[in-house]
Amino acid sequence: MQKLFPKNGSKFPQLRFAGFADAWEQRKVSELADRYDNLRVPITASERVAGETPYYGANGIQDYVEGFTHNGEFVLVAEDGANDLQNYPVQYVDGKIWVNNHAHVLQAKEERVDNKFLTNALKHTNIEPYLVGGGRAKLNADVMMKINFKVPTLPEQVQIGKFFDNLDHLITLHQRKLEKLQELKKGYLQKMFC
Template identity: 30%
Template sequence: MSDYTTDGKGQNTMGKKLQPKLRFRGFTDAWEQRKGAEVICVRRDNIANPPKDIVDVELENLIEGGGLQGDLSLRTASTSVFHEHDTLFGRLRPYLRKFWFANTSGVKSGEIWSLYSSALKPEFLYALTQSAQFLNQALQTAGTKMPRAEWKTIAEAYFAVPQAEEQEKIGILFQKLEQLIDAEKRKLDLLQKKKRALLRQIFEQKLRFAGYNNPWERCRLGDITEFADYGIAASAIPYDGTVRYLRITDIDDETRQVNIYELPSPDMKHRSRKEDYLRQGDLVFARTGASVGKTYLNRSDRDDIVHAGFLIRFRLKDNICPEFIYQQTLGENYRKFIAITSQRSGQPGINSSEYADWTLYLTSIEEQNQIGGLFGQLDELIAALTQKIDLLMIKKKALLQQMFV
């Protein structure tokens, strides 16, 4: 058993006893440095005529951080084989960290490695490929526009590995953690699908709360708005340690999560007006670029958020439920409106008068509140599940750092 550590490039250097920071109770032996070619193999089998029903895994099917998505039915000319319990690793753009522990056999893209080992437990190998010691080697890529991990780099690198019993415990731990993450992702997906179905049924008035049968009235967004205004640039906002700057460029269409940025500099020369700050219930629309059609409802009662210059704020009248209007903007009717209106030469854009002409439907304020409350609660559940998944991913990353050398 060697008493070595590595220099970050996978080369042997003399060092202290090689062991991770966090271990299962009862394990104290040093980990052994093994050359990649000794413990990891890449499968190079091919099948001439894959069966029609065989699983076909392409790069787009691999999920960042582990797992599968999308259609796995045969739809390519892939003939490269993988076996059950192989680790599939996306070698094209390896920084995306795409991998999957195969629970079946099938064919795959040539841009995916199918890894196996006769020296390592399969589950441990899968966890190892997610560790920094493996990814650091995979990131030593060839090519610039389409970087690919090179097998020679992996084969010549050194990896620290424990004895079989500890391998098994580590592998099982990360398998259970990933299964938990997958289960939470499935819950999130089902909840998002349920919300989309309810949006369609409720705003097409096919499904209503008991006791409501009045017809909905057609109106314009501008008819129910006190005022609309454009956002202001960050350079026009003073920074006093509390002001936050709203951008919805990268808002997530499913979770509705949005980044709110702290202003970058304390030496802003201009003062913003109190009217520039968002009030609870303000509805904000993106007006230029790829973000056209994205919306944001300010649910916060804080008054320290200023909307960016490429946004339009609508402040609704007092007898209108903001949540009801916001959720209506997520429906298909609104998406069709955006698709038509945003078609322009050059960069797409929508101005405030065009948004004000958007047609929507109103019911009584009581039913508005019922509908808004329902979708608000669903959004809270979606946000909570998203946060739980994020925390589990952070925990997994921390364990990978602590349990591998």
């Protein structure tokens, strides 16, 4: 992933898809995405009604509930309570979701950026310098909207977003296969070595 994003002040990544040669431009998150934190609604575990809608917090899905707060393509960024500051929780979601007040909700401005590209660009950004607070680090909304990174043309963003999306799906498939094989091995071991 390092080679697909420019580094050390360069306007060009080391690795490109065929047909793209334009320089990447520096942009702030506020220029690329709108924030929909105002629609977030936290629900205590005891008040949640079980359903099919993923209920998101800082570190991903916390539960499945009835109803939704957002519907569409979004990028969720941990606000506070992130469990890994080195691999800061950023995820792409699509469809009906319920988001609590521990995750920021961004949506790419259609004419400017692709949501999947935005997800990967934010994942590739070192968020730690932007965090405030002591034991429970927090990413303030205003600070998040000022984060800068380089952005290619929209067609190249779409290509990069699809590339990483395909890799993520492949990883998930292999992860499931690995888990099934581990369970199979465990079952054989239990039967052979009672």
